[in-house]
Every structure is written in C-alpha cells, then in structure tokens.
Amino acid sequence: xxxxxxxxxxxxxxxxxxxxxxxxxxxxxxxxxxxxxxxxxxxxxxxxxxxxxxxxxxxxxxxxxxxxxxxxxxxxxxxxxxxxxxxxxxxxxxxxxxxxxxxxxxxxxxxxxxxxxxxxxxxxxxxxxxxxxxxxxxxxxxxxxxxxxxxxxxxxxxxxxxxxxxxxxxxxxxxxxxxxxxxxxx
Numbered sequence: 479x480x481x482x483x484x485x486x487x488x489x490x491x492x493x494x495x496x497x498x499x500x501x502x503x504x505x506x507x508x509x510x511x512x513x514x515x516x517x518x519x520x521x522x523x524x525x526x527x528x529x530x531x532x533x534x535x536x537x538x539x540x541x542x543x544x545x546x547x548x549x550x551x552x553x554x555x556x557x558x559x560x561x562x563x564x565x566x567x568x569x570x571x572x573x574x575x576x577x578x579x580x581x582x583x584x585x586x587x588x589x590x591x592x593x594x595x596x597x598x599x600x601x602x603x604x605x606x607x608x609x610x611x612x613x614x615x616x617x618x619x620x621x622x623x624x625x626x627x628x629x630x631x632x633x634x635x636x637x638x639x640x641x642x643x644x645x646x647x648x649x650x651x652x653x654x655x656x657x658x659x660x661x662x663x664x
Contacts, residue, residue: 494506494507496511498510498555498556498557499552499555499556499559500556500557500558500559502557509612509615509616509618509619509620510554510557510616510620512612512615512616513554513609513612513613513615513616514551514554514555515612516605516608516609516612517547517550517551517554517609517612517613517630518551519605519608519609520547520602520605520606520609521544521548521551523598523601523602523605524540524543524544524547524602525544526598527540527595527598527599527602528540528541530594530595530598531595532595532644533643533644533647536640536643536644539573542569543570543633546562546566546629549561549562549566550562550626550629550630553623553626554613554616554626557620560623560625562625562626562629563625564625566629567625567628567629567632570629570632570633570636571632573636574632574635574636574639577636577639577640577642577643578639580643580646581639581642581643581646584642584652586654586655587654587655588652588653588654588655589653589654589655590604590641590653591653592641592644592645592648592650592651592652592653593644593645593648593650595644595648596640596641596642596644596645596648596650596652597641599637599638599640599641599644600637600638600641602637603634603637603638603641606630606633606634606637607630607634609630610627610630610631610634613626613627613630614627
C-alpha cells in the first residue's frame with residue numbers, strides 16, 4: 479500500500495469512467511459506482527458523528543462500523559470479492575439490543591432531531607437506507623452475496639436506535655411526530 483496512493487490526481491477518469499479493483503473500468507454512472515458512493519457518503523456522515531461529544535463506547539462502535547463500511551466498499555470495488563463476515567452483522571445486532579434495552583418503548587413515530595449528535599445519527603440512517611437501496615439495485619444486475627444488503631439493513635436500524643440513545647444520554651426528548659396537527663388546532 480505504500481506506493482499505491484502516491485498519486486491522487488491520475489486524470490484516468492476524465493472521460494467518465496473509473497477503475498474497479500479487478501482492473502476493469504466502468505462508467506461513473508454504473509450501479510456499482512452509485513452503491514460505492516452511497517457507502518462512502520454513509521462513512522463520511524459517521525465520521526462527522528464521531529466529531530461530536532458521545533457517550534462512552536459510541537465512538538469505538540462507530541469506528542468499527544467505519545472499518546466495516548470499508549470492507550463493504552472493497553466488496554463493491556472488486557466484483558466477486560467477499561470481505562464482510564457474519565460476525566460483523568452479529569456485532570450490529572448485539573449493540574442494537576444493548577442500546578434498545580435501556581430505552582423506553584416507542585408509542586409514536588419520531589422526527590429526526592433532538593440533540594445535534596442524534597440528528598446526525600438520523601442523517602446517517604437515511605444515507606444508510608439509500609446505500610441499501612443502491613446495493614439492492616446493483617444486485618438486480620450483478621450477483622451480490624446477501625451479507626452487504628443485510629449489513630446495511632441492520633445498520634440503519636442501529637443508527638435509529640443510536641439516535642434515541644444519544645438523545646437519552648443528552649437528556650433531550652425524542653421529537654415525536656404529531657399527525658394532523660393543523661386540523662387539531664383549527
């Protein structure tokens with residue numbers, strides 16, 4: 479890896495294609511590149527979230543997820559390569575259960591918001607859902623193992639639970655959706 483990234487400006491994509499890890503080139507508008515971009519954007523949002531003041535253990539968890547997302551990116555960048563492991567999916571499920579156990583049951587839908595960190599976690603959840611849709615779309619054209627799709631599906635749930643965990647830790651209430659509020663006030 480020492481010389482691999484020594485030249486960042488290559489001009490090789492100026493014509494609208496990009497190289498994959500197997501040496502092939504595809505359009506920058508290909509489904510695979512959309513999925514890669516969405517996973518990269520998700521990783522960026524998690525990096526932003528890690529800049530916030532977070533409860534104990536959250537930063538370490540998010541760091542693990544960021545590494546997992548690079549593993550997922552490597553699967554997307556090299557067709558046929560598998561990097562994600564079932565243990566990474568299990569880690570998400572275990573963390574979701576741990577955080578969810580301390581939260582009160584939801585009786586209403588909640589709006590993204592509360593404290594800043596929770597709002598960023600909600601943003602990550604929305605980007606994660608888009609990344610999941612991109613991976614599903616890619617799978618309609620290229621064979622994809624189920625684990626990337628499952629990982630993103632689980633991660634979006636974890637980010638929702640994390641947003642509630644962050645609000646609770648900050649002593650801020652979740653923002654409850656108020657349906658038909660205009661009709662009630664009329």
